[in-house]
Amino acid sequence: MLAALTLGTVPGAGAAAIDDLPGTGAAALPVPSPAAPERARTVVCVDPGHPNTFNSATSMVNGTNENRINWQVGVRLERQLKEAGYEVVMTRNAELHSVENKDRARICNAARAALVVHLHCESTPGTGFALYYPDRQGVYDYKNDPENGFRGPSAQVQSDSRAFSSAMFNAMRGELAGTLAAQGVYGDSRTAVGSNQGALTFSIFSEIPTLTIEMVVLTNKKDAEFIKAAAGQEKMAASIAAGIRLYRAP
C-alpha cells in the first residue's frame, strides 16, 4: 500500500546555530561567547513498548508475544545506535519491566533526547510496518490520573515529528524493500487511543520528536517469522537506525 500522506522535507542534521548573547556593554572588545554546554553525542530515546497498567502484551501470538519482540528489537537497536556513535536512553531495563506510557515520555524528555522511537507490533489484518506521529494536539483522558486533561504535544513537536516520520519511512522502506511491506505514515488520531484522545499518550507528554513504529503485523505468520528470527530483528533495528541517522546525525 502507498503511504497515506506525502510528507514534507526532512530537516538537515546540523544543529541550529546558537546566537551570541548580547553583551552588557562593559567590554570594549568583542569577547568570545562562552561555549554552549554541548553534548558530545546525540541522545536517542528507545522505548520498547508495553508492559504498563493497560496492556502487558504478553499473550502468545504466532509463537511469541508483542512485548518480547519490542524488547528484543529495542536491545538490538540500542546496541546498533551506540556502535554508530549515539548515546542511547532506554525507557525500561528488562523485558517485563512495567512503565506507564506518560512516564516513558517523561524519561525521554528528562534525558533531553533529540528524538524518541516507540517500538510496537500490530495485530490487525494486513502485513508490513506502519508509522504513527502526533498530527494534532491531544488531551490525556484518564480520569483517575491527576494529570487527566493534560494537553500536548506542542505545534513544534508535531511538525518535527512529521519530518522525523518522513525520514524514517523513507529509510525503512529502502532498507526493508523485498522483505517487508511498507504500509504508510499515519496520524496518531488513526489509532484506537488516538481517536479518543487526539494523540497517543506518550505523544501527548512528549517534548521531543516522537514516532510510533508498528514494526510488523505480528498476527501475520510471515511477518511473525521474520521478526522472531535474530536476522530479522537485526535488519529491523538497522532500518530504524538508518531512519534516525537520516533525521539526526550521531
Ligand SMILES: [Zn+2]
Ligand atoms: Zn503495542
